[in-house]
Amino acid sequence: MDTTTQQGTTHHQDTTGGDLLAAYRAHLSAGRASLGEMFGGFWETASSGATVRTSDGESFVNCAGYGVFILGGTHPHVTEAVVAQVRANPLATRLLLEPVSAAAAKALVDVCPPGLSKVHFVGSGTEATETAIKMARANGKRRLITTANGYHGKTLGSLSVTARSVYQEKFQPLLPDVTVVPYGDVDAMEAALRDGPPACVIVEPVQGEGGVVFPPDGYLAALGRLRTEHDAFLVIDEILTGLGRLGRWWGHDPEAVTPDVMLVGKGLSGGVVPVAAAVATPAAYAPFDKDPFLHTSTFSAAPVAAAAAKAAIEAIVMEDAVAKAAKLGAELKHRIAESAARTCPHLVAEVRGEGLLIGVEMRDPGLAGELVLELIDGRVLVNHSMNNSHVLRLTPPATITADELDHVATTFDRALSTLAGRFPASS
The missing domain is CATH 3.40.640.10 (Type I PLP-dependent aspartate aminotransferase-like (Major domain))
Incomplete structure (x- = not known):
C-alpha cells in the first residue's frame, strides 16, 4: 500500500519488516536510515545492468552509485x-x-x-x-x-x-x-x-x-x-x-x-x-x-x-563500453538539456557533461533536492554532488538499454515540468 507525504514523495510498505529498519538505525546509521525513509523507504534487493530491484517488487533505473557501475550491476x-x-x-x-x-x-x-x-x-x-x-x-x-x-x-x-x-x-x-x-x-x-x-x-x-x-x-x-x-x-x-x-x-x-x-x-x-x-x-x-x-x-x-x-x-x-558511453551520454545529455530549456530555464542553470558523467545544475540547492524526490517517484536514481549541493549527477552504465535511457529522459522531462508548475518563473 502506498502513501504520499506532504512533499509528494511516495512511501512504500516496508516489505522487509520493521525490524530491519530498526537494526539499520540502531547498528549502522540513524541519519542514513532517516534519509532512506525520506527517499521513499525502499530496500534494494537485486541488480542487473541498469536495473535495481526493490523489496516492493518494483525496480529503478540506476543512474546513481557514484560512478561504480560503468558495466551495470552483476555483469x-x-x-x-x-x-x-x-x-x-x-x-x-x-x-x-x-x-x-x-x-x-x-x-x-x-x-x-x-x-x-x-x-x-x-x-x-x-x-x-x-x-x-x-x-x-x-x-x-x-x-x-x-x-x-x-x-x-x-x-x-x-x-x-x-x-x-x-x-x-x-x-x-x-x-x-x-x-x-x-x-x-x-x-x-x-x-x-x-x-x-x-x-x-x-x-x-x-x-x-x-x-x-x-x-x-x-x-x-x-x-x-x-x-x-x-x-x-x-x-x-x-x-x-x-x-x-x-x-x-x-x-x-x-x-x-x-x-x-x-x-x-x-x-x-x-x-x-x-x-x-x-x-x-x-x-x-x-x-x-x-x-x-x-x-x-x-x-x-x-x-x-x-x-x-x-x-x-x-x-x-x-562491451565496447567506451564508445557506448560517448554515444549514449551525448543522447541523454541532449534530451535532458532540451527538457530543461523548454520547461524550466528559470530553475536549471546548466546541463553539462561528457560521456556518461552528466551534471544538472539547479539554480537553488533546495530545487536539487526536490528534483531528486521527483525522480525517485519516477523510479530513477541519481546522486547529489558532495562538494556542490546545486548539482545532481548522473552516472548510468554503458549497458543501459534504449528503453531504460528513454525512461530516464522522459522521467526527467516529467519531473522538470512538475517543478516548473510548482515554482513558476516570476513575471
Whole structure:
C-alpha cells in the first residue's frame, strides 16, 4: 500500500519488516536510515545492468552509485570470474606469489596511458589516494597542493586534500603543508609551486563531486609542464573519470601529460567487488619496488578483487563500453538539456557533461533536492554532488538499454515540468 507525504514523495510498505529498519538505525546509521525513509523507504534487493530491484517488487533505473557501475550491476563476465575465484582461492597467504593479481595488473597496464606500468592494488579509492601521498613522500615530496572543491576521499590523508571544510573540521589537525588553489587556474598552481619546496600535486581531470566541473583545455598538459619545471610529483585522480566514464579510456587522454601516479577505482570493481589501484611510473614506484613491505595491507590485491578487476577490464572491451558511453551520454545529455530549456530555464542553470558523467545544475540547492524526490517517484536514481549541493549527477552504465535511457529522459522531462508548475518563473 502506498502513501504520499506532504512533499509528494511516495512511501512504500516496508516489505522487509520493521525490524530491519530498526537494526539499520540502531547498528549502522540513524541519519542514513532517516534519509532512506525520506527517499521513499525502499530496500534494494537485486541488480542487473541498469536495473535495481526493490523489496516492493518494483525496480529503478540506476543512474546513481557514484560512478561504480560503468558495466551495470552483476555483469555476467565479472560475476562468473568472481564466483570461480571464490571457489578456488579468494584470499592469499601474503607469502607465496599469487597469479591472479599479476594477471590483473597486466590487464590494467595494457589499457593505461604509456609510461604507467607499476600497479598497487587497494580496496577503495581513498586508499589509492593514501598510496599516492605515501609514494610522493617516499620520493621526497612532502608538500601537497590540491584544488578547491576537489574530492579524493575521506580517510585522514586523502581528506587532507579533499578541500572542503564541512568534511575536514571535525578531524583537524590533518596532514600539514597542504596548499589549496582554484581548479583550472594554471597561474595559481605555478605560484603555489614556486612558493616552497618541491610538492605533490593531486588533481582530477573533471571534478565530479565538485559538480561535474571541467577545466580549460590544456590545463592538465600545463600541469605536466609545471611538474617538470618545478620538480613536482603529479597525481591524476581518475577514480571517477577513468575506464570509459567520459567516453574515452581516461579523462586526461586528450592532454599531453603522463602523471607520476594515476588513481583508478569505481568501475575497476566491475560493479561487483570493491577494488582500486594506484598506477605509477617505474621511477615513482621505485621506493615500493625496493621494499615490498613499505606500504602494505592484508587485503590489498586479494585474488577475489583482482579477478573482478581483470574481468571488468575485459568486459569494458567486450562491451565496447567506451564508445557506448560517448554515444549514449551525448543522447541523454541532449534530451535532458532540451527538457530543461523548454520547461524550466528559470530553475536549471546548466546541463553539462561528457560521456556518461552528466551534471544538472539547479539554480537553488533546495530545487536539487526536490528534483531528486521527483525522480525517485519516477523510479530513477541519481546522486547529489558532495562538494556542490546545486548539482545532481548522473552516472548510468554503458549497458543501459534504449528503453531504460528513454525512461530516464522522459522521467526527467516529467519531473522538470512538475517543478516548473510548482515554482513558476516570476513575471
